[in-house]
Amino acid sequence: MQTIRLLGALCVSALISVVATPAQGEMFRAGRLLCSSSPRIGLLVGSTQSLRCVFYRRGSSQRYIYAGRIRRVGLDLGVTGSGVLSWAVFAKNSRIGPGTMRGSYVGASGNVALGPGFGANVLIGGSRRSVVLQPLSTERAIGVNLAATVTHLTLGERGRR
Numbered sequence: 148m149q150t151i152r153l154l155g156a157l158c159v160s161a162l163i164s165v166v167a168t169p170a171q172g173e174m175f176r177a178g179r180l181l182c183s184s185s186p187r188i189g190l191l192v193g194s195t196q197s198l199r200c201v202f203y204r205r206g207s208s209q210r211y212i213y214a215g216r217i218r219r220v221g222l223d224l225g226v227t228g229s230g231v232l233s234w235a236v237f238a239k240n241s242r243i244g245p246g247t248m249r250g251s252y253v254g255a256s257g258n259v260a261l262g263p264g265f266g267a268n269v270l271i272g273g274s275r276r277s278v279v280l281q282p283l284s285t286e287r288a289i290g291v292n293l294a295a296t297v298t299h300l301t302l303g304e305r306g307r308r
Contacts, residue, residue, distance in 0.1 A: 170185050174279060178205040180248065182215060182232040189223035189292055200302060202236065202248050212305040219256055221296030225261055230288030232268065235281035246304040248273060248277040252280060258294040264286070270300055 156238050182200040217232075232273035237268070250273040258266030265287035280300075 159175030160264065174239060176205060177236045177238040177243045177278075179203045179215075180234045180236050180280065184230045184232060184288070186218070186229055187227045187288075187290075187292070189219075189225045189294055191222070191224060192221040193218065194223045194294075195219075198232070198300075198302075199305075202243070202250075204243055211243075211248065212226070213248055214305045215300060215302045218299045219294060219296035220299075223292075223294040223296055224232075225260065225290060225294075227258075227264060227290030227292045229286040230286060232286045234268075234270075237279045237281065243278075248278060248302050249304050250278070250302060252300040252302070254298055256294065256296050256298040257289075258286060258292055260288055260290045260292040262291075263289055264292060266294070268298055268300075270277040270298060272300075273302075 153163035180200055180202050182198040185197040187194050187196045196217045198213075198217055200213040202211045202213065202217050204210070219292070236243070238247070252270035254268060254270035256266060256268045258264060260266075264287070268280075268286060273279070
């Protein structure tokens with residue numbers, strides 16, 4: 148039980164440090180990133196999921212497709228089906244083009260599911276740290292799961308739609 152509390156405290160402190168990090172200049176709302184995830188099996192110390200993501204550029208009909216992988220390390224117990232993650236995307240300028248979202252994002256995640264489930268992810272990074280995924284994303288999945296983890300998301304360009 149103390150291990151669970153320790154992991155929870157570590158995730159909360161990581162979450163606070165990411166949210167409390169001062170912005171390096173003004174950020175603009177560039178659009179939305181919507182990701183479909185594969186089913187996940189939490190293996191106590193972590194899990195891995197494949198993602199198919201689409202970036203919807205704000206004020207435009209342009210869409211950019213990315214392939215991704217999300218890895219979680221920490222307390223992750225249970226099984227969930229395919230799910231959906233959604234982030235608002237902020238950037239240092241409004242010039243988001245193909246491949247701009249490419250890169251690595253790190254932060255903290257928490258998920259709870261007993262039937263329908265919800266989660267929150269705090270991730271920063273991207274191409275030269277010029278892109279920030281909104282401080283809290285929403286995640287929906289169906290299953291039985293409890294997770295408090297450090298999270299690493301990688302996105303690679305897949306094309307334009």
